[in-house]
Amino acid sequence: MNKKQDSRAENFANYRNFMEKSQMPFNLDNLGVTPDNANKGAVLASLISMCYPKNESLFRYRRATDDNIQALENNHLWFSAADTFNDVYDSLCYINIEKLLNAVFKILPPHNLSYSKKISISKEYVQTFENLGKTRKIVCLTEDITSNLMWAHYAEKGSGFAVEYKINAITEFFMKSNFRSPIPYPVIYDDARYDITNDAIDWFRYSFNKDKGDKTAVNPIDGLISVKSTIRKGLDWKYEKEWRIIDISDNFEHNVKHDKLSFISPSAVYIGYSTEKYHEEKICSICESKSIPVFKMTLDKSSGVKLNYEPL
Secondary structure (H helix, E strand, O other): OOHHHHHHHHHHHHHHHHHHHOOOEOOOOOOOOOHHHHHHHHHHHHHHHOOOOOOOEEEEEEOOOHHHHHHHHHOEEEEEEHHHOOOOOOOOOEOOHHHHHHHHHHHOOOOOOOHHHHHHHHHHHHHHHHOHHHHOEEEEEEOOOOOHHHHHHHOOOOOOEEEEEEHHHHHHHHHHOOOOOOOOEEOEEOOOOOEOHHHHHHHHHHHHHHHOOOOOOOOOOEOOHHHHOOOEEOHHHHHHOEEEEEEOOOOOOOOOOEEEEEOOOOOEEEEOOOOOHHHHHHHHHHHHHOOOOEEEEEEOOOOOOOEEEEEO
16 A cells, blocks of 8 residues: 555544544534534545545436436536435444433333333334334445446446536535535445434433423434445445445435435536447537536456546
8 A cells, every 4th residue: 555545544543533433412493503513524524535536526326317418417416315226225324222212211200100111212213213213315436437347337237428527616515505415425334223212311311301390401313424334334335446426414305215406517527438329429529518528438358347538
């Protein structure tokens, strides 16, 4: 590993450490905007910027369907629910049920509710918090445009296309749109799911005290919880080098799996190595009308297995 790789690995480690150990207290009255949160937000943004790939670009692989080609033409960005993804564990949090049950039984008055009712309440909290990440809408991006696996898996065996966006352009767009999570987040790869047990316990205690009329009860929810619960994936997926744009503000309806947002034009478009001529011509025509550079993926002419690309 060279010095640049060492430095980037260290930057990722610092980002991960922040996400695992820092919290942003969430105040529903002001949408979490406090001086402390603003400072932490600036630190997080700085840590993420140090994880940017060298070309400061992210890519989105697409199948060459009419809907995806139309989205390219109309600058639409599709958000999807995590339960539509190809990883059964995607955004599925972990809850230590025994620990949660013990906490619930300590918080609830001993003679106020039956044992079965306490178990029922606990199960409701398990389901709510375990699937918290799956309620978010997400856009999946990658920093690797030359991955044979990515073209095979997400662009229908190289017969689709990919769009490129500059990270600063993405952030600028969402900041102007008052999107509450304007920064793309690098995915954290680990062999364990995100543990949300303590958050569930804290929320249960807060809700119980608030229902009793305690006006001093403070909302304990971490303002980053929606992000933390959606950016952790298993080590098997590390090759994807994924980044995510996450809707944490309920901008979209919960009862639909996919939704679109008017977005910026890509900085470039890449045609797959086996894209049909009809689709290639249609994509090139759209890009020409929008002054978007177009590249064609090609096989490595040496002994390598990475893909290359050349301008069309």
